[in-house]
Amino acid sequence: QYIDRGLSMLWDRLFRCGDSSMEIQVDEKAAGNRGLNELYRQVGVYVGSLRSALNTQARLKAYRWVDAAAISFSLHDNESIDDSFDGVHVSWTHSVMEKENGGNNPYCGDSAQRSFTLRFFKRDREIILPAYLDHVSKVSADIERKSSQRFLYTNNYGNWEEASFSHPSTFDSLALDSGMAERIKADLDAFSNGKTFYHRNGRAWKRGYLLYGPPGTGKSSLIAAIANYMQFDVYDLELTKVSDNAELKSLLIQTSAKSVIVVEDIDCSVKLSNRDEADEDSKEGRDSQQSSKLTLSGLLNFVDGLWSCCGEERIFIFTTNFKERIDPALLRPGRMDMHILLSYCTFHVFKKMANNYLGIQDHPKFLELQETMTKSSVQVTPAAIAEILIRNQDCPDVALSEVLAAFQTHVDNVDDENIPTKHVDPTVGDETASKVSHRKSKIPYLGRVMPFFCSKGKHQD
Ligand SMILES: Nc1ncnc2c1ncn2[C@@H]1O[C@H](COP(=O)(O)OP(=O)(O)OP(=O)(O)O)[C@@H](O)[C@H]1O
Numbered sequence: 469q470y471i472d473r474g475l476s477m478l479w480d481r482l483f484r485c486g487d488s489s490m491e492i493q494v495d496e497k498a499a500g501n502r503g504l505n506e507l508y509r510q511v512g513v514y515v516g517s518l519r520s521a522l523n524t525q526a527r528l529k530a531y532r533w534v535d536a537a538a539i540s541f542s543l544h545d546n547e548s549i550d551d552s553f554d555g556v557h558v559s560w561t562h563s564v565m566e567k568e569n570g571g572n573n574p575y576c577g578d579s580a581q582r583s584f585t586l587r588f589f590k591r592d593r594e595i596i597l598p599a600y601l602d603h604v605s606k607v608s609a610d611i612e613r614k615s616s617q618r619f620l621y622t623n624n625y626g627n628w629e630e631a632s633f634s635h636p637s638t639f640d641s642l643a644l645d646s647g648m649a650e651r652i653k654a655d656l657d658a659f660s661n662g663k664t665f666y667h668r669n670g671r672a673w674k675r676g677y678l679l680y681g682p683p684g685t686g687k688s689s690l691i692a693a694i695a696n697y698m699q700f701d702v703y704d705l706e707l708t709k710v711s712d713n714a715e716l717k718s719l720l721i722q723t724s725a726k727s728v729i730v731v732e733d734i735d736c737s738v739k740l741s742n743r744d745e746a747d748e749d750s751k752e753g754r755d756s757q758q759s760s761k762l763t764l765s766g767l768l769n770f771v772d773g774l775w776s777c778c779g780e781e782r783i784f785i786f787t788t789n790f791k792e793r794i795d796p797a798l799l800r801p802g803r804m805d806m807h808i809l810l811s812y813c814t815f816h817v818f819k820k821m822a823n824n825y826l827g828i829q830d831h832p833k834f835l836e837l838q839e840t841m842t843k844s845s846v847q848v849t850p851a852a853i854a855e856i857l858i859r860n861q862d863c864p865d866v867a868l869s870e871v872l873a874a875f876q877t878h879v880d881n882v883d884d885e886n887i888p889t890k891h892v893d894p895t896v897g898d899e900t901a902s903k904v905s906h907r908k909s910k911i912p913y914l915g916r917v918m919p920f921f922c923s924k925g926k927h928q929d
Pocket residue numbers: 641642643644681682683684685686687688689690789810821850851852854915916
């Protein structure tokens with residue numbers, strides 16, 4: 469204790485230049501037998517994560533928890549470490565003192581009294597309290613979330629069933645059109661840092677993405693990449709298992725903050741009567757029947773109603789193979805803020821896949837492949853390309869020949885009217901631009917097995 473005080477005075481002399489310092493003590497155990505102090509634990513995590521810890525003279529302790537990818541550090545007993553926040557200098561000391569009589573008492577349990585002491589200049593107290601302490605809590609919560617197990621939930625009779633979520637898809641493993649990954653990541657970053665902005669503007673802190681495009685173009689993989697990027701849990705909502713609007717609301721209330729709520733194949737999940745039909749029904753006195761069903765109004769409220777903001781920082785993602793089949797009310801900004809087209813394989817996408825799967829950045833066959841892909845009347849999904857590349861991963865020459873052959877099937881039948889056009893989605897400007905327009909397959913639900921290759925001429929909208 470005396471050493472601690474002495475250090476504190478020395479610290480004052482060195483840095484204070486006449487200004488007096490303040491101390492805040494964060495004890496491990498809250499006063500009055502209230503149990504463990506959450507802030508103490510958070511400070512421990514925060515202090516262990518400080519970059520300055522690696523350059524400091526202070527002694528650290530190192531841990532690797534079971535299944536954890538990274539090593540974590542903590543400050544050794546009675547050591548100090550400096551930090552700065554918003555231009556303000558602070559220091560933390562971890563004090564561990566043996567309790568009097570505690571050490572000899574076998575019934576006393578833990579004999580040490582632990583605390584962190586925060587020191588700063590009095591003149592900086594407006595910045596430290598509470599902004600810096602809030603910052604400490606937030607950073608430590610983020611660190612714990614990133615290092616902890618994440619979950620994938622699916623609904624079953626009104627409850628969420630959980631499984632561990634460990635999908636390996638990331639923005640690096642995905643092959644997307646030029647600039648698309650950067651635009652999506654920038655949007656996610658802005659969302660993640662936008663708490664004050666959303667609240668100041670009276671908006672619920674949530675964001676909606678519509679992913680649309682043919683089967684096998686990476687929609688589900690992109691959902692996993694988004695969840696991994698944000699370190700969020702995923703709630704996979706199966707609408708066919710939701711019996712009515714009340715159940716939908718109850719499921720929504722059970723979801724946690726910092727999560728992605730997904731509805732896949734929204735166009736074919738259930739037949740949702742639209743709002744006009746619902747109004748007609750209520751005029752005709754069929755209210756009770758209506759309230760016992762899942763309706764479009766129910767879904768609209770789920771995404772953007774009063775209850776949709778009951779948990780903060782949430783991302784809604786809907787996917788579809790047929791955007792035009794979705795009610796425009798569901799697609800408006802505020803519900804689906806960004807519409808992202810995932811389409812057939814372009815040369816840019818192919819190059820990324822060749823790099824990921826075969827480890828090649830260039831190859832003599834690339835020029836021919838680029839020309840063929842541009843001129844070809846055949847559209848090939850990234851899933852089909854992935855399958856060829858995986859099958860021939862040890863033999864790049866064969867892989868590239870097979871990819872070439874896949875695009876060459878109808879190359880002679882190019883009809884000028886069917887040359888791919890640039891797709892621009894008005895809701896997001898150039899956001900979803902793709903060199904190939906999304907052409908609807910006429911046999912959509914054989915998608916997973918069959919239309920890996922489809923002729924541009926044969927599958928016009
Ligand atoms: N853009 C892509 N980049 C890398 N791999 C991809 C891409 N698109 C598809 N794949 C691969 O193809 C497989 C199928 O992709 P995914 O399930 O994401 O497609 P989808 O668009 O969700 O299809 P569906 O509409 O049938 O659900 C995955 O294993 C994935 O690895």
